Amino acid sequence: MKFNKKLESINTYEAGKPIELVVREFGIEPKDIVKLASNENPYGCSPKVQNAVAKIIPNMALYPDDSMTKLKSALTGKYAIENENLIIGSGSDQVIEFIMHAKADENSKILINSVTFAMYEIYAKHVGAQIIRTASQEHDLDEFYELYKKENPDIIFLCTPNNPTGDAIDAQAMMEFLEKIDKDTLVVVDCAYMEYGAYKDASKKVIPKELLNKFENVIYLGTFSKAYGLGGMRVGYGISQKNIIKELYKLRPPFNITTLSLEAASVALEDEEFVNNCIALNFDEMKRYEEFANEKKIDIIESYTNFVTLCLNETQNSTKLSDALLRQGMIVRDLSSYGMNAIRVTVGTKEQNSRFFELASALI
Incomplete structure (x- = not known):
């Protein structure tokens, strides 16, 4: 069967791994999985x-x-x-x-x-x-x-x-x-x-x-x-x-x-107070990532979003790090496909972020 030739040069977009897939692949209980890969609001909606x-x-x-x-x-x-x-x-x-x-x-x-x-x-x-x-x-x-x-x-x-x-x-x-x-x-x-x-x-x-x-x-x-x-x-x-x-x-x-x-x-749109509270919590928690990057002597790009980009040094590998975290139930985004030796991490709740620091500290 023939398809449009333009499709030959297109790579399928890879979204952040869903929790359900990690459950099936690694047999981890859903409650033990933290998804910090897709920049969702960790506090949900109003x-x-x-x-x-x-x-x-x-x-x-x-x-x-x-x-x-x-x-x-x-x-x-x-x-x-x-x-x-x-x-x-x-x-x-x-x-x-x-x-x-x-x-x-x-x-x-x-x-x-x-x-x-x-x-x-x-x-x-x-x-x-x-x-x-x-x-x-x-x-x-x-x-x-x-x-x-x-x-x-x-x-x-x-x-x-x-x-x-x-x-x-x-x-x-x-x-x-x-x-x-x-x-x-x-x-x-x-x-x-x-x-x-x-x-x-x-x-x-x-x-x-x-x-x-x-x-x-x-x-x-x-x-x-x-x-x-x-x-x-x-x-x-x-x-x-x-x-x-x-x-x-x-x-x-x-x-x-x-x-x-x-x-x-x-x-x-009617509940701007909820949104602003979420954003305030986001930037409070982001300070912890800045401290983590400083402690581990890795670069962090100043972020105006709800995620941080951690740029690893030459002794580290973003793909290996992302995979190691995934096997422990922590989903982050590997940026090697963008030509970067870096991971993108959604700023989660205090508990989610603490879990990331605990796992990542042993790997970086």
Whole structure:
């Protein structure tokens, strides 16, 4: 059987190992497994969300509200935008897929950071586009601009804060960069972790309304999978000019967000106190990782997210370390596939982090 030849160059995206798989592979009891690989909110979602979702379970036989009125109303109110500026996807990565198919083809070039979210490259390969990468590990906007002038890309992806490194771009510097980009180049500002970045440092905060007011060619991405604790509900969104959103809508399948997911995301926006408390706990616990890295004399990239990237030295191996931790029920993310001798660890609860330090101390 023949398949699309473009698939030959695509590697399947590897998500963090699920707890169920570790149970089957290593015979470890679920209660003894700690998952710190996928940057989920370890405190879960707001209790208000849980209560609201439970009430609508009897309606699961009916299709969702495809107009997404309640969630759109909540998001447009939060960001002071109009419905026509907004598209909602099954996770923000679905919006990335819409963007790629709407803007790029086999003649296109896509400019991304050397180490960044893997789905940019995977979706680019769906359409046969060429990937152009910077040399710098962290976002260097001067380097981005030089490559932009040289390569004339159709799409530029800026991930801030960046996954999987955790660094963030100064918002004012980014605005100055965007001012130099031609309106025919679409710039995607992926802010999946922005709630964390903005909390830690106001100078990193990207405001969608400001992007709308100043630029014709920028789309802002957000998600409910991280700070809002709804990774299992798969809800993300894009905010941009009406003409861009109109084109993306041509690619959106009907009912792409479930009834439960729509309700969960809508109610999550009503409980900002819960989210802010989770973020505060995250950065309190992150200090322990900084102390751990200092004690073990390994580098840690300053993080504006809910995870840390620990860069190992030449006597250590990230793949071997990740595997050794996995066999003891600790799931972290090996970054060797990104060309880094490093592991990415979600900042968990106090107890989860203590377990990581206990296990990792014996291995590093």
